[in-house]
Amino acid sequence: MKVLVFGSLNIDHVYTVSHFVRPGETIASDELQLFCGGKGLNQSIAFGKSGIDTWHAGAVGNNDSEMLTSYLQSIGVHTDLIQKKEAPSGHAIIQRTPEGENSIVLYGGANQMVTEEDVDFVLQHFTEGDFIILQNEINQIPYIMEKARKTGMIVVLNPSPMDGKIFEMSLEHVDFLILNELEGAALSKASSTNPDEILNRLMTCFPNAQIVLTLGKEGAVYGYKDRKYYQPIYPVKTVDTTAAGDTFTGFFMGSIISGKSVEESLKTAAMASAIAVSRNGAGPSIPTLEEIRQAFTHFC
Structure with a gap:
């Protein structure tokens, strides 16, 4: 059994600001930091640190991707299936406040250049019963999902960021659906x-899917x-919430x-997320399984 995360890889530019910039306003940043990020990469890091042998697939730029692939490799994630494109890698502009809240602008870059041929090449390495983890930061998700289902893979979807593309996907074939309450309300068309x-x-809408609502x-x-x-959550001082959801999904x-x-999986994921939000950055904030075990001793 293999685990494939097919998703985004971003270079995060994190600006520490006193408050989120308002329309027409110019503010000075107290600090700029560069991190490896993207929901796909973050989830691969979380899987790798949870002890799962993980493959990552996606697309990066030819000239600016070394930090992304090297970081994945340092965690033990397989990067052989990542495609290189004649375009910049995806990146994010992140405003972070002293309270740890964040506001994010994404530029897709190579993440939006995945082709059907790329998908076919990647999925030929996987078989029935393997897991595929998907988000909504790359193109070709409907095609990936269709091919994965035909292969007999177990489909895990985190439909973030939520937009109209979600409704183009064959959601009835999703085995695990992990999403936050705003995404859940939009997807279910709940009245509250x-x-x-x-x-x-x-x-009711997805009776065959196991659902986790954060x-x-x-x-x-x-x-x-x-x-x-x-x-419930494990209370900590929040520093940066950027990778909290991805950490939860991975663990x-x-x-x-x-x-x-x-029940045990939910506790582990909640503890991992608590540790992640107490640290700066996206990928680097994600804890190891040993750190989570030590934290359990402290909290429980």
Whole structure:
């Protein structure tokens, strides 16, 4: 059984600011830092640090991708399936406030240059029962999902960032759906932001999918068939929330794939996210499994 994260790779430009810039306003940044990021890369890092042998597929630029592929390799993630394009790698402009909140502008770059031929090349290396992890920061997601399903792969979707492209996907074939409450409300067309209503509507719309709805400071809820579980957060001082959701996704699915129960997987993911938001950056903020074990001893 293999795990493939097919997703974005970004160079994050993180600007520390007193507040998010308003229309027409110019403000000075207190600091600029460069990090490896992108939802795909972050999730690959989380899978790798959770102990899962992980392959990453996606696209980067010919001339600016060394820091991205080298960082993945340093975690033990396989990078052989990453394609190089005659374009800049994707990047993000991130404003970060002293409270740890962030505002992000994405430039797709090479992330939006994946071809059907690229997808065919990647998926020929995987077989029935392998896992594929998808987000919404690269092109060709509907084609990737269709080919993966025909191969018999288990499809995990984190539909972020949420936009109209989500409704072009064959969502009835998703096996795990991991999303936040705003994405859940949009996808389920719920009439309120009440988590119970959102989860119930998602479970009705996608009865064959195991659903995890993340609720920020309110924790997370899981629903599948007649089972529901609630997981609170572990309180920490928040420094940077950039990779919190990706960390949760990687450690939840990493734990599930490792044979852990849903309850244990939720706890591990919540602890991993708590550690991540207490640190700067995206990929570098994601903890190791050993750090999570030590944190469990402290909190529990």
